[in-house]
Amino acid sequence: MSVGRICSRVVATAMGGENIRTAAQRMADHDVGTLVVLGSAHPRQAVGVVTDRDIALRCVAARFDPSETPISEIMSTPVHSVEEYTPVNEAMARMAQLGVRRLVVTGEASAVVGILSLDDILEQIVDETTAVG
Secondary structure, eight states: OBHHHHSBSOOOEEETTSBHHHHHHHHHHHTOSEEEEEOSSSTTSEEEEEEHHHIIIIIITTTOOTTTSBGGGTOBOSOOEEETTSBHHHHHHHHHHHTOSEEEEEOGGGOEEEEEEHHHHHHHHHHHHHHHO
């Protein structure tokens, strides 16, 4: 099975120049803990990822002003991604190798088409084992 079949196709995004307060509000509005940061030169391609943990540790704990600090100051780079046709087991191995819980899923021309979380994979495993039982 490919990651494109189990990833979330609804991705909350932001631009690197947006301030952290706006990013945090978008996370709250969409009930997510991760935003994919898109590039200005290629607006469908990811240039970074910002999580609620990044906001807590890299902004709040570092005493940055969230209304004045751009997302680009705290986002994680490089973006770790997999193509949508990548087998799930390869994506799991990549997550383990990189020590991450999420991968950006890309399609044609490296455009963002989804986000794969460890929870997505675990849910799939539970569904498969339940079907066997």
